[in-house]
Amino acid sequence: MKELLHRLRSNIDVKGPEDCWNWLGGKKSGYGRISVNGYAENVTRVIYRLVYGSLLVDEVVMHSCDNPSCCNPKHLKAGSRRENAEQRDLRGRREPPIGTKNGRALVDEEFVRKVRLEYLEGFQGGITYRKLANRYQVKLALIANIVNRRTWKHIQ
Numbered sequence: 001m002k003e004l005l006h007r008l009r010s011n012i013d014v015k016g017p018e019d020c021w022n023w024l025g026g027k028k029s030g031y032g033r034i035s036v037n038g039y040a041e042n043v044t045r046v047i048y049r050l051v052y053g054s055l056l057v058d059e060v061v062m063h064s065c066d067n068p069s070c071c072n073p074k075h076l077k078a079g080s081r082r083e084n085a086e087q088r089d090l091r092g093r094r095e096p097p098i099g100t101k102n103g104r105a106l107v108d109e110e111f112v113r114k115v116r117l118e119y120l121e122g123f124q125g126g127i128t129y130r131k132l133a134n135r136y137q138v139k140l141a142l143i144a145n146i147v148n149r150r151t152w153k154h155i156q
């Protein structure tokens with residue numbers, strides 16, 4: 001099974017930074033769906049977590065562009081499903097904070113997400129592991145491991 005990032009990358013029609021990036025894979029009611037660890041999830045939810053970190057359990061991912069199939073992280077924003085008092089009680093509960101506390105951190109979570117996003121975004125522009133390694137002055141293997149999720153697997 002192809003790794004998540006590769007599956008995302010090959011199913012997103014990546015355009016310019018401000019354009020809509022349409023999902024080319026399977027959809028349900030217009031929204032892209034992708035299987036993550038055996039569970040079908042909304043693509044935008046997966047991308048939001050990948051790029052911006054966690055989502056609150058009561059948050060939904062919305063499109064500023066009103067295009068349900070758009071995957072451009074810049075067009076995604078999180079919003080609360082309901083704004084009542086009960087919902088506010090849930091505010092502290094985040095989806096599994098895909099954490100940093102493993103002691104072997106050469107790099108931090110932010111870096112991992114940044115590298116994966118840049119690889120995803122740069123795919124059609126011919127980005128390579130080598131270019132990213134040069135950009136960040138790190139070893140090629142480090143980039144390859146991050147992108148292929150051989151390390152930092154817990155960060156989606």
Ligand SMILES: [Zn+2]
Pocket residue numbers: 019020021063065066067070071072075
């Ligand atoms: Zn859009």
